[in-house]
Amino acid sequence: MHEFGFAMQIFKVAEATAIKYNAKKISEVYLEIGELTLIVPELLKQSFKMATHGSIAEGAELIIEIVPGKIKCRECGEISKVSLSQESYLTGLQLFQCQHCESKNTEIIEGKKANVKNIKIQE
Ligand SMILES: [Zn+2]
Numbered sequence: 001m002h003e004f005g006f007a008m009q010i011f012k013v014a015e016a017t018a019i020k021y022n023a024k025k026i027s028e029v030y031l032e033i034g035e036l037t038l039i040v041p042e043l044l045k046q047s048f049k050m051a052t053h054g055s056i057a058e059g060a061e062l063i064i065e066i067v068p069g070k071i072k073c074r075e076c077g078e079i080s081k082v083s084l085s086q087e088s089y090l091t092g093l094q095l096f097q098c099q100h101c102e103s104k105n106t107e108i109i110e111g112k113k114a115n116v117k118n119i120k121i122q123e
Contacts, residue, residue, distance in 0.1 A: 003039060006114060007047035011057055013116045018056055023121035026057040030118040034111035035083060036069040060119075069111030073098035079109070 010029060018026050029048075033039050041064045052058050069082040080099035096106050 003043040004047040004051065006039060007044055007051040010048060010062075010116055011051045011055070014057055014060070014119045015055065017119055018121050021121055021123070023056070023123055025122040026060040026119055027122055028061045028063055028120035029057070029116060030063045030065070030120075031114065032065050032067055032117050033114045034067045034069065036108060036111035037114050038084070039114060041066070065117070067111055067113075069096075070109050071096045071098070071106040072109045073101060073103055074105040074107065075103040076101045080106075082108075082111070 010031065014026050014029050017023075033041070033044075044064070045062050048060075048062050052060060069084070070079055071082050072079050076098060078098060078100040080096070082096045095104050096108070097104050098106055
């Protein structure tokens with residue numbers, strides 16, 4: 001369960017911030033999720049609900065912004081936008097092709113990270 005582990009991480013970050021500001025409740029959590037993390041937003045929301053049950057963040061809403069994936073080509077140096085195909089979901093394979101020269105010798109430069117951007121609290 002990829003999403004549950006991540007939900008726990010989000011919860012810990014949000015909770016630490018809430019404690020720092022003496023908040024009684026966390027009402028919203030803003031997230032930035034790279035498209036290439038393979039995190040499924042709906043599953044993440046469900047996991048977050050489970051992870052926060054009975055806590056300061058119970059009932060908090062997750063607001064998710066998806067950051068598109070970007071690759072840089074090692075052959076021609078150009079940057080391409082990529083999105084995950086159905087196949088890469090199924091196999092976990094992430095070989096991206098440069099949209100300029102069609103080389104597969106590329107590296108991911110964006111879209112592999114997930115961060116808590118902001119939280120909204122009630123004091
Ligand atoms: Zn290229």
